[in-house]
Amino acid sequence: MMEDAESCFTTSSTASLHNSTREKVIDLDHGDPIMYERFWRQMGDKTTITIPGWQSMSYLSDGSNICWFLEAEFATEVVRLHKVVGNAVTEGRHVVVGTGSSQLILAALYALSSPDAAEPISVVSAVPYYSSYPSMADYQKSGLYQWAGDAENFDKEGPYIELVTSPNNPDGYRRKSMVNRNQGLLIHDLAYYWPQYTPISSPSDHDLTLFTASKTTGHAGMRIGWALVKDKEVAKKMTKFIELNTIGVSKDSQLRAAKVLKAVSESCGEENHKNGESFFKYSYNLMAQRWKQLREVVDAGDMFTIPQFSPAFCTFFGKETEPQPAFVWLKCEGDVEDCETFLRGHKIITRSGTQFGASPKYVRISMLDTDETFIQFIERLSAIQERE
């Protein structure tokens, strides 16, 4: 899943809080993956891209491809990276590029719904679901599809679309489809199915799978996502959606993404892997360290709890690893009923569980901010436990 369309970038309230006292506001509401910047700085010129003024001027990339605006170089690197990581089957799939995976979610809803249906098709996802799904499905008041809430409580007859997010945003657990029925159309949002976040157990092998550069390499500003699509007609309809929506996807960013994905694949080569220069090794270690620090602080008191995960064998690293999600799904124990408000009182901005269809006792907190912010967060959390 991509990131956090809903209400995440309204910074005014944060700014006013910031000015009111000396204690700094720590904003971990949205999931801006700026943690990765340091790695890319260390890489130096390796992923610098140069585009002359006369290049990539046409709308068209490859008229013979179903996705006529897909840059061949980008598609090649997508396939290569999935092979290197082993997290997705690409054989027999069409690659459809999108302006981030948000556009691809909308394209998929469009492609899987029928313009002739008597009523909009229901769109469901299990609680806690990604907070932007409801508004993404409903903001256009589309007659094609409509948000229908929690997949676990969904009992309407007829066709439906289920968004399966695995590992899940916000809680980090691995997921399978919840509505076990015929006539279900599945969209697998695997934005976080990468080795730094979760053990890679086997290549994902679904009808329609979404990934995004934002969460893979941290390049959110490129706005590049991709879909792996089994059915040709679905790939065509998704392409049509993007044609009507934005007439294609930035070529500049596709070329840049190709270069970045290529560098990631190359960094995973045997030698670099051993030298600790692999992108995933770097990011895995960073996440491991953060989750260790977080667990230590949380375990030191009884105010908060966080999810417990079982380790599993990761085929990419060739060893057992533990899930260490991009977000922590934190619960306030005891009397605190509204965890978001409680933490806001301590100048930590998080996203309330209610936005994910869950209890206000939960909040989602980004684990991908800068080292500086993360350390401040850990210290603040520790101070809260001592004070309260």
Add this chain to the structure above:
Amino acid sequence: MMEDAESCFTTSSTASLHNSTREKVIDLDHGDPIMYERFWRQMGDKTTITIPGWQSMSYLSDGSNICWFLEAEFATEVVRLHKVVGNAVTEGRHVVVGTGSSQLILAALYALSSPDAAEPISVVSAVPYYSSYPSMADYQKSGLYQWAGDAENFDKEGPYIELVTSPNNPDGYRRKSMVNRNQGLLIHDLAYYWPQYTPISSPSDHDLTLFTASKTTGHAGMRIGWALVKDKEVAKKMTKFIELNTIGVSKDSQLRAAKVLKAVSESCGEENHKNGESFFKYSYNLMAQRWKQLREVVDAGDMFTIPQFSPAFCTFFGKETEPQPAFVWLKCEGDVEDCETFLRGHKIITRSGTQFGASPKYVRISMLDTDETFIQFIERLSAIQERE
């Protein structure tokens, strides 16, 4: 207006025609502005952009701006270019960047409609209207807005949105709003209001105006458009749309667009202007030459007619100039009822007038293809007139 979402990039039929005989298929259906490539090659390194791997990683550009994903550099160059050209008032306007102006049209429809209205607001445009407007308005089956056809025949009471395209795609004429009524909300699509296409009479001064890099400089592959928006709440809602649709706009392309627009502004400086290096002088001369050649061929027979335009004073060039649109709106005179089929028989691919809400006696033909293709087109047209 941007380009040609509807059915323009399906190349299979073209390919099969191409293989069937020796006469080459000339495809002028879509408006890919590749004519400009030569200018940018001549500019050499001046607009080459270099982006290091660690740059522009965040979603965010400027949290204090209404349009939080707008790159400041890009906004600066937009304002500067409008000042240099004199084609739009930018004072008191919010700049909203979009993934091409197609996304901005959808964002404007979203922003100008009301989620609480009893029925979708009508969207109209005068015939001949841009062929993609109907499908752009209707493909989502939105409950917010709905295509209602020709603005001249529109007589429904209540609020409506009128798309005012000036100069118009397909026919090149200057336009004002057609529905002269209260409760009308106007979107001015001024993609072609640049000196190479039409005399600049005065700075446009509307509530909501759209432009796009595709038609200004020819960089369609960047997918960068911008809106100048008077009302703060409308700018906010448009930003919200883009947030829900694609969570912002490629930063790489915004930075590249900034560099290209800057080069255009600089090329219009006094000295460059005189030396013939101005981008608009170059492109104006090229368009003038093409229209002259076209008129000569059309006037040599009586099979075809094309629009006649009156010259007007252009404040940018400081002299009278004549409109020379990016498309020619060609009419088959005499017995030919279906001009598109007729020309297709001669292996010229055009877009039928029916797609613009007009008679099949008309077709739209791109004037922005390469020199080579344009010359082939002129020769083919000439041959048709001799043969038939």
